[in-house]
Structures are given as structure tokens and as C-alpha cells.
Amino acid sequence: MSAHLSPVAKAATAVAMATGATAEAFASPLELSIARVAHEVNKAYCESIGDMTQTNxxxxxxxxxxxxxxxxQLHLRDPNLGVSASHDAxxxxxxxxxxxxGPLKDPVKKEHPCIVPYADLPAEQKAKDFIFRGVVHAIAREQAR
Incomplete structure (x- = not known):
């Protein structure tokens, strides 16, 4: 968990990430596992609402x-953050x-229809933030048992 890294480890991670290294490369095994599960849950939710664009x-x-x-990492660092914090970050x-x-998600053009304030998101997009936060906290609680 990033919250349990030493100050030296946190600084080393920040420097490495600032030099172009990936966040994934510096994630703890727990952070990586939670991210993988949250991604797959998001993919399943997207498919349930007709969005078949997500990959595993x-x-x-x-x-x-x-x-x-x-x-x-955001939600593990500050478990009291609300759901809008995911979208804002x-x-x-x-x-x-x-x-x-952009009206459609287009990674080539770097356009996305959800680049709007959280309050302006449609309900099905807000749900993704609730689900993501819920997955993060559920797995973190389970690991702490």
C-alpha cells in the first residue's frame, strides 16, 4: 500500500514516475491487484450498459x-475521499x-465525453466511480483482516 511506503520510497517513486516510468511499474503488489480487479469490474459494468470498447x-x-x-493509490492514500474524487483526479x-x-471516446484524438465536471456526468458514468471506490475499499478491508 502506498500509504505504508517510507518517505524515501515515496520520493523514489515520485522521481521515477516524473521521468516517464509507468505508475504500474511502481505499484505495490496489492495496488496492482486491486487495479486489475477494479479494471475488470469496470469492463463488466461497461458491457452491461452496452459499452463493448473496454479490453481486459x-x-x-x-x-x-x-x-x-x-x-x-488515491483511495488507499485517503480512504475518506468521496466518489467524485476519482473522477476529478x-x-x-x-x-x-x-x-x-469530445462526443465520443477516441484515444487517438485524445477526446473523451466524460471530461466534464462530476455533477454533469450521466448517472451510468457516476456509477463507475461508486463501483471503483467500492472495489478498492472492499479489497483493502479484506487484506487488512
Whole structure:
């Protein structure tokens, strides 16, 4: 868990990530496991609402796996964050890496229809943030037992 890393390990991870290393490469085994499960649960939920664009973890692009890892780390670092925090952090990351709002998700153009304030998301998109946070906390609680 990133919350249990020493200050030196946290600093080393921050430097490595700032130099272009992937978030996945510096995730703890627990963070990586939770990210993988959260990704697969999100894929299943997307399929249930007719979105068949999600791939399984092994085939997901690196940016998508890193996004899941960062979301897990966010909620493990501060378990009291609300569901909108996932979206806010995700959107900030997207904007920082050149993505913009677009009517359809297009990784080539770096456009996404969910680059809007959390309050403006449709209910089925907000549900993804509730599910993600729930998966992170459920697995973390189970590991702590």
C-alpha cells in the first residue's frame, strides 16, 4: 500500500514516475491487484450498459492501466475521499496529458465525453466511480483482516 511506503520510497517513486516510468511499474503488489480487479469490474459494468470498447487488463493500453493504479493509490492514500474524487483526479490526469472533451471516446484524438465536471456526468458514468471506490475499499478491508 502506498500509504505504508517510507518517505524515501515515496520520493523514489515520485522521481521515477516524473521521468516517464509507468505508475504500474511502481505499484505495490496489492495496488496492482486491486487495479486489475477494479479494471475488470469496470469492463463488466461497461458491457452491461452496452459499452463493448473496454479490453481486459492484459490487453489494456498502458495509460489505462496506469489510470487504474493511480485511482487505487488515491483511495488507499485517503480512504475518506468521496466518489467524485476519482473522477476529478482522472479528469485532471486526462487534461494534463492533452485530452479534451469530445462526443465520443477516441484515444487517438485524445477526446473523451466524460471530461466534464462530476455533477454533469450521466448517472451510468457516476456509477463507475461508486463501483471503483467500492472495489478498492472492499479489497483493502479484506487484506487488512
Amino acid at each position: 487488463w492484459e490487453d489494456a493500453p498502458q495509460w489505462q492501466r496506469d489510470s487504474a493504479v493511480k485511482g487505487v 482522472w479528469m485532471r490526469e486526462k487534461l494534463d496529458t492533452g485530452w479534451t472533451y
